[in-house]
Amino acid sequence: MLTLIPTPIGNIKDITFRSLEVLQEAQIVLCEDTRVTKQLLHILESRFDFKAPNAKFISFFEHNQYKKIEEIAPLLKEKKCVYLSDAGMPGISDPGALLVEFCQKNSISYDVLPGPSVAPLIYAASGFESGKFYFYGFLPKKGQERTKEITKVVNSPFDTIIYEAPHRILQLLEEILKIDSNKELFVAKEISKKFQKYFFGTVKEVLEEIKSSSTKGEWALVLKGSTKIKESSISLEEIKALDIPPKAKAKIIAKITNKSIKECYSELIN
Numbered sequence: 001m002l003t004l005i006p007t008p009i010g011n012i013k014d015i016t017f018r019s020l021e022v023l024q025e026a027q028i029v030l031c032e033d034t035r036v037t038k039q040l041l042h043i044l045e046s047r048f049d050f051k052a053p054n055a056k057f058i059s060f061f062e063h064n065q066y067k068k069i070e071e072i073a074p075l076l077k078e079k080k081c082v083y084l085s086d087a088g089m090p091g092i093s094d095p096g097a098l099l100v101e102f103c104q105k106n107s108i109s110y111d112v113l114p115g116p117s118v119a120p121l122i123y124a125a126s127g128f129e130s131g132k133f134y135f136y137g138f139l140p141k142k143g144q145e146r147t148k149e150i151t152k153v154v155n156s157p158f159d160t161i162i163y164e165a166p167h168r169i170l171q172l173l174e175e176i177l178k179i180d181s182n183k184e185l186f187v188a189k190e191i192s193k194k195f196q197k198y199f200f201g202t203v204k205e206v207l208e209e210i211k212s213s214s215t216k217g218e219w220a221l222v223l224k225g226s227t228k229i230k231e232s233s234i235s236l237e238e239i240k241a242l243d244i245p246p247k248a249k250a251k252i253i254a255k256i257t258n259k260s261i262k263e264c265y266s267e268l269i270n
Contacts, residue, residue, distance in 0.1 A: 002081045002103055004096055006089045006115025010192025012043055014116045020044065022113065026053045028081040030060040030072065032095055036086045065098050076108050089117040093137040093163055118191055118220050119161050125198065126159070126186035126222040133159040133222070139172070147175070148260060153223055154179045155258055160223045169219045173207040176223070184224040190217040240268065 003022050008014040023029075023041070031037035034057045041052040060068050060083065075081055076099075083090055083099055090096030091112075103110040119135050136153055139162060140146040153160040154176055164172050169187075176183055180203070187199040187206055195217065199206045239252050250265035257264070 001079075002076050002083060002099060002108060002110040004083050004090045004100070004110070004112040006113060006117065007040060007084050007087055008192070009088045009116045009118055009121075010190065010194075010196070012040075012047065014192060015044065015048075016113065016115055019113055019115060020048065020050050022082060024051055024053055025080055026055045026082040027079040028072075028075050029053065029055045029057045030081060030083040030099070031057065032059075032061045032085045034059050037084050040084075060099070061095050065095055069098060069102055073102070073106070076103065077106075087116075089115065092117060092119065092135075116192070118163070121191060122186070122188050122220045122222055123159070123161060125188060126200070128159045128186070128222060128224055130159055130225060132225075133161060135161045137161075138163050138165075141168075144260075150175050151179055151258055154183060155226050156223075157227075158225045160225070162221045162223065164219045164221065166215045166217055166219060169215050170207070170210065172221075173203055173210065176203045177207060180226075186222045186224075188220050191220065193217070 003026075005019050005022060007019075023044075029037060038057065044050045045052055058068070058072060060072070072081075083096055085094035085096060088094060091100060100110060100112075102108070123133050134153075134156060136149075139149050139153075150172070153162065162172075173187075176185070183203045185200070185203055185206060187210070189195070189197045189199075197213070199209050201209075236253060236256070239249055239256075242249060246265055246268045247261075249268055250261050253259070253264040253268075254261045
């Protein structure tokens with residue numbers, strides 16, 4: 001039996017009674033970082049009526065998960081296992097999804113406990129009213145793929161949630177600024193922690209405000225959905241049917257769809 005347990009993203013009081021109960025009964029503790037998890041358990045013991053389990057701790061994270069999964073398979077079937085990421089909901093921009101998939105494919109019982117997660121929290125704090133949002137998580141770190149994905153989310157009709165590292169937060173805002181200087185967004189720093197701070201307005205306003213403060217800590221953003229509508233007097237199928245070279249078609253389609261010319265050309269010839 002496997003149980004995924006969300007852990008506090010900041011304030012230790014965000015842990016649930018149910019999570020504490022399941023943790024105490026655990027025989028195997030799978031975790032993104034054993035040091036972080038043991039420190040969390042130590043804090044829980046010191047502040048609550050909680051006793052850390054006499055369990056085996058096993059490191060299970062992004063770079064070893066495929067190697068470890070077969071090794072721990074018998075434990076998942078025979079023991080009371082729990083999995084914790086360093087903070088928040090496991091499996092959402094954190095390791096854990098592979099464990100769930102493995103349990104599904106091998107008929108192993110599993111459960112996921114409710115608890116802290118940045119995505120719904122930051123959306124509620126944004127004040128955006130559409131109620132329809134797209135969770136992106138972390139963008140590619142660099143290169144054309146990053147530029148392409150940023151362009152896509154800036155022009156998306158849906159509010160979009162993004163996570164970003166502290167050393168790239170200013171870079172991200174400058175990249176958004178180049179695409180749409182009037183883009184409305186909400187940015188949160190260190191959610192649920194001592195130095196939590198909110199920023200909101202146009203990307204230009206938020207960028208200037210953040211430049212004058214510290215960028216240390218964890219960051220999340222909500223980009224308001226674009227209201228721009230691309231108008232075209234000709235459909236994609238009509239463009240594809242034109243008697244012109246594929247490269248010319250690719251250039252036209254790229255203008256309409258925000259895809260790269262190379263990607264459009266590849267789709268046409270295939």
